[in-house]
Amino acid sequence: MTLNFLRAGAIVACFFAAVPMEAAGPAIPRMPDGKPNLQGVWDHPYVSDMTKDAKDQKGAGALPYTAWGADNFKNYDVSKFDYTGHCLPFGLMRSINVGGYPIQIMQNDEYVALLFEQNTWFHVIYLNRDHPKNLESTWFGNSVAHWDGDTLVVDTTGFNGRTRLDTLGHPHSDQLHLIERYTLTDPDHIAYEMTIDDPKTYTRPWKNTRTFTKMKPGEELIEYSCEENNRDLTNGHIK
Numbered sequence: 001m002t003l004n005f006l007r008a009g010a011i012v013a014c015f016f017a018a019v020p021m022e023a024a025g026p027a028i029p030r031m032p033d034g035k036p037n038l039q040g041v042w043d044h045p046y047v048s049d050m051t052k053d054a055k056d057q058k059g060a061g062a063l064p065y066t067a068w069g070a071d072n073f074k075n076y077d078v079s080k081f082d083y084t085g086h087c088l089p090f091g092l093m094r095s096i097n098v099g100g101y102p103i104q105i106m107q108n109d110e111y112v113a114l115l116f117e118q119n120t121w122f123h124v125i126y127l128n129r130d131h132p133k134n135l136e137s138t139w140f141g142n143s144v145a146h147w148d149g150d151t152l153v154v155d156t157t158g159f160n161g162r163t164r165l166d167t168l169g170h171p172h173s174d175q176l177h178l179i180e181r182y183t184l185t186d187p188d189h190i191a192y193e194m195t196i197d198d199p200k201t202y203t204r205p206w207k208n209t210r211t212f213t214k215m216k217p218g219e220e221l222i223e224y225s226c227e228e229n230n231r232d233l234t235n236g237h238i239k
Contacts, residue, residue, distance in 0.1 A: 026186050028150065031107065036150050036184040038105045038112065041219060042212040044192070046099025048167040050208045057210035060196075063170065069201035072171040076164075083163070087226040089139035091163025092123060092156060093178065096194065098167075103212075104221050112145060112152065117221045125154055137174055139163060154180040165196065173200040188214040 029037040045056040052059040065073065084090050090098065101118040112125040125143040135142055137160040145154040161174030179195040190212035197205040 047097040
């Protein structure tokens with residue numbers, strides 16, 4: 001009986017040895033407080049049209065316009081006027097949507113900062129705070145955030161309504177409430193989700209998702225300058 005027991009144990013051991021163990025994925029880098037470390041320089045897709053699918057992004061499809069929103073979009077002609085061509089601030093959504101210009105994320109236990117290569121803009125996200133009661137409207141809005149497990153959830157309000165969501169010109173109003181979710185899926189990728197909630201422009205919230213990819217070591221932000229009709233510079237008045 002002892003011999004049979006030993007043989008049975010050997011068979012079981014051989015069986016488990018033959019079954020390959022699933023390799024664990026790469027560990028998510030973490031900050032000293034245990035939260036995912038989002039820091040780095042990130043390449044992100046160029047989203048010219050938030051309704052369409054494209055490389056590394058999932059579009060929203062047909063948008064649920066209100067009458068005001070549909071009329072606003074119908075009468076917008078980007079070929080006649082694009083505020084970004086006059087060096088006016090892109091706004092938060094369009095800055096995230098402009099590919100080809102990386103975003104650097106800086107992070108500690110009080111703030112997350114987005115450093116945009118485009119026009120050398122920056123945007124500070126305040127962790128574990130409420131929006132100010134007397135919020136002054138701005139181009140980029142006021143952002144507060146909290147951690148939902150390993151996902152950073154960013155809540156932004158206080159937009160001035162003078163920007164567009166994307167290059168095609170999808171509209172928003174000053175009633176826009178933007179929700180962003182940043183999830184580090186592995187050391188080199190962030191799953192990003194943007195939800196547009198604007199009751200003046202759309203009858204219901206809608207979202208767009210995409211993937212950010214960390215740039216190679218040594219690839220950093222470079223200087224960017226927007227010069228709109230600066231004749232002093234181009235005509236050589238400034239040496």
